[in-house]
Amino acid sequence: MRKFCDLSGRIAIVTGGASGIGRAIAFKLASLGATVVLGDVKLEELKNVVNEITQQTSSKVLPLYVNVGDFNSAKEFYQKATEILGIDYVDILVNNAGINRDALFVKMTFEQWDEVMKVDLYSMFNMTKQVVDGMIRRNYGRIINMSSMSWLGNIGQANYSAAKAGVIGFTKTLARELAKYNITVNAITPGFIDTPMTRAVPEKVRQKIIERIPMGRVGSPEEVANLIAFLSSEEASYITGEVIGVTGGLVL
Ligand SMILES: NC(=O)c1ccc[n+]([C@@H]2O[C@H](COP(=O)([O-])OP(=O)(O)OC[C@H]3O[C@@H](n4cnc5c(N)ncnc54)[C@H](O)[C@@H]3O)[C@@H](O)[C@H]2O)c1
Structure with a gap:
């Protein structure tokens, strides 16, 4: 009998797979049987992740360079x-790939704005554009977009909040346009997850954030990956256009 959330025979692309949440997603999808193409700008780190996964699962995992902020790079990656x-x-x-370049708006440079827009928002267009025709043709698809609780607004993150809010508008529109092709499109809004991105936050600020989390702790990348695995599966067939939090109860 087929196991719950079995992804055998499925082919997945995960961006930002060299670190943090992307790495955990790759592990989870591969452990459920999917063939995984992992993309990142950090090719060496990516290869290490792929080695770890192939030692622990029997799935095929492919590491490939991609700069998700660049349309041509996304095209070459997919080809x-x-x-x-x-x-x-x-x-x-x-x-999944994303970056933050935090600064109060009065101090934020155009470069900080531009870089975050490219990697966190333009990436949605750049990557999704590559896969959508194939999904439509086969009348099947699962698209999961990484947003953040910061989409609601967060001091020091005008660039990141704007990009992550954009991800939600993109997700909800695509969900409507693609539902008739049996393609689901959902967004995830993690709260404070223990990855290199959040380890860069000064300890004092980190403690203050943790105090505001009802569960009293940071989340793990695996706790985000579990939700993504479910949304990637056939079992999540009637869930689309949703924005789902993994926050330990944190509300900004
Ligand atoms: N960690 C959190 O608390 C948290 C909370 C909310 C949302 N998120 C989102 O989750 C996603 C993953 O974050 P993370 O915490 O694992 O961060 P991370 O920094 O650990 O990993 C991000 C990965 O993306 C890659 N990347 C960066 N720019 C890229 C580019 N142009 N092209 C391809 N790959 C690129 C990095 O090399 C890295 O491997 C991001 O979209 C982030 O905004 C994280």
Whole structure:
């Protein structure tokens, strides 16, 4: 009998797979049987992650360079991935790669604004554009976009909040446009998850944030990956256009 959330035979792309949440997602999808194409700008780190996964699962995992903020790079990444795998579609896209460049707006530079927009928001267009035709053709798809609780607004994150709010508008629109092709599109809003991104937060600020989390602790990347695995599966067939938090109860 097929196991709950079995992803055997499915092909997934996960961006930002060299670290943090992306790494945990790759592990989870591979452990459920999916073939995973992992993209990141950090190719060496990516290869290490792929080695770890292939030691622990029997799934095929492919590390490939991609700069998700650049349309041509996304196009080359998809072309290379499909060529190597000998296919012309993927079933699952997890738009996970993201960065923050925090500063109060009065001090924020155009470069900080521009970089975050490219990696956190333009990436949605750049990556999704590659996969959507194949999904429509096959009448099947799962797209999961990484937003953040910061989409509600957060001091020092005008760039990041704007990009992550944009992700939600993008998700809800695509969900409507693609539902008739059996493609679901959902967004995740993690709260404070223990990754290199949040480890960069000064200890004092970190403690203050933790005090505001009803569960009294940071979340783990695996706790986010579990939700993504479910949304990637056939079992999540009637869930689309949703924005789902993984926050330990934190409300900004
Ligand atoms: N950690 C949290 O608390 C938290 C909370 C809310 C949302 N998020 C979101 O989750 C996602 C993953 O964050 P994380 O905490 O794992 O961060 P992370 O910094 O640990 O990992 C992000 C990965 O994305 C890669 N990346 C950066 N720019 C890229 C680019 N242009 N092209 C391809 N890859 C690129 C990095 O090399 C890195 O491997 C991000 O979108 C982030 O905004 C994280």
